[in-house]
Amino acid sequence: MAILKYKTDDDADVGAHGPNFNGIHHFGFYVENLPEQVEKMEKAGGKRLTKVADPGTGGLFGGQANYANAEVKFAGPDGVVIDVSGSGWATSA
Incomplete structure (x- = not known):
């Protein structure tokens, strides 16, 4: 479980x-092949909320250049955001 600050209208997700x-x-969800999963979700009608963040690019929110996270977020059918990652999350233990 993560306790996060509230999102604002300026947040992509x-x-x-x-x-x-x-x-x-x-x-x-942790996935073995992020590009393949993104393609599957888009073909199924998933609405992508964020760009794909590749390892070493600063992550979704422009962190440090060596940020190892690789992820993308989609809108789920009931309004809950689905976050898929190919590398796990910096906050994961």
Whole structure:
């Protein structure tokens, strides 16, 4: 579980429920092949909320250049954001 600051209208992944939403904002899946999973989700009608962040590019939110996270976020059918990662998350243990 992660406790995060509220999203704002300026966040790319604010989600369907808008800013200051109380409840489940997003959940994530670790996938073996991120580009393949992104393609599958787009073909299934998934709406991509963020660019694909590759390892070493600063992540989704412009972190340090050596940031190892590789992920992309989609809008789920019920408004919950789906986060898929090919490398795990910096906050994962």
